Amino acid sequence: MEIKDLIISKNSNLREALHSLDKSGSGVLFIVGETNQLLGVLTDGDVRRFLLSEMNLETAVTNVMNADFVSLPSSSDNSTILANLNDRIKIIPLLNDKREVVDYASLNRLRRISIASPLLEGNELTYLTECIKTNWISSQGKYVRKFEALFRDYHENHEALAVSNGTVALHLALAALGVGKGDEVLVPNMTFAASINAVLYTGATPVLVEIEEKTLNIDVSKIEALITPKTRAIMPVHLYGQACDMNEVMRIANQHDLLVVEDCAEALGSTYEGRPLGAFGDAATFSFYGNKTITTGEGGMVLFKDPAVAEKGAVLRDHGMSKDRRYWHDYVGFNYRLTNLQAAIGVAQFERLDHFVNAKKELAEKYNTTLSKYAFFQIPAKRENATNSYWLYTFLVKESAPFKRQDLMDFLNEKGVETRPIFFPLNIMPPYVDYGDKDAFDLSKRISEAGMSLPSAVNLSALEVDYICACISEFVAQY
8 A cells, every 4th residue: 555545635524534544554644735735644543533413424625634743754763763652643644844744654554565573473462471370570480491402402502691771781791702992803894883883891802803895794815914913803794684704703813812703693594605694703692783683672692612621601691690599790880681472482483593584585585686677776795605594685776876865765655665774884983983993985985875774574575675666766766
């Protein structure tokens, strides 16, 4: 259903409005003037209340509509939209600069096609209900242990610790490995800020490394030049599901006696040389935020290769308290535990991991087919020795294109399709300017200005995917 199906003229009457409401099944119509500017909102409830007092279907919709409506720019982020929705304001039209309706938001759907959304149609409710009925809702309970076991079995029996989010997973991994003040950790310049923040939490110094153009991941050819006597670890980030060159990362780490902490927040289900990402480093971390491949709402996981380090990590996760002597603290620890409720969702989600990853791969192929028709785009790189789980389908608008990335994003936004720009380079943001040579990151800057992500939810319908692809083709046809 397109937004045009929900728009009727101010010259329409209630009879025509009822036909439109019946046809769309949406329960809402937008009344526009002769220049398509929004004049009012009409819901099926408005019509019912009017007809109860006056049975006249020939009444003009302008006499019944709500002209005192709240609207927002179509560029509004989801947090702004949510802040304006409440018991009184249940529907918010989203308008372009001409005050034309391009989409609408409600508590049930913030946008027509969102960039990402979870699919909770497995055993999530069953497992959550069991937690509530048995009173096992905090960080003790069978689902925490089961969730950790599922990750351990999937990742070559590396010890697994469930934690409260992906950022603390990184911090816990580094802390358990003994990374701290006086150490340096090599971090790619293109990643979410959690990667570098976790290094700073430990007191260590991050050293930024330029990325490579094809995978958008850490450029392994630039790592060794940045190694100093203080270098303690390398943090390869598998960005958007794309695997780093782990053979070369591990070769360098072994040669220079460095630790490797894999940031797999966006790469659950991806592989390298037939092995799951997360199985290579001394530690690896995952995120289960609501937009990730599997979700627990908020949550994370840490994998450790060395059981002794994992044991220390488990103590640090629980306030640094001794496992043998209750309320005796061997370390200054953290409260990084995951609840049994969250883990129950995680177990149900993990049961469908293969389905989710396969759905994302199929979606990526459809996007690839559309974007490959045009010379203006760089689609995600494919490599024989790696598989991409396509957490978010991310591509680049080439410099040679007759339009900018923002032009395409604005066009799709007005079509009700949410998109997302790629991350900013870390080195240009105030907290991180001192951690890399400012003249060494031209590629990061160019990619940051050219990269964008398309909707990547596993519950996108075939019609929605076709619609997104058609919108891209419609945009390109203008040039």
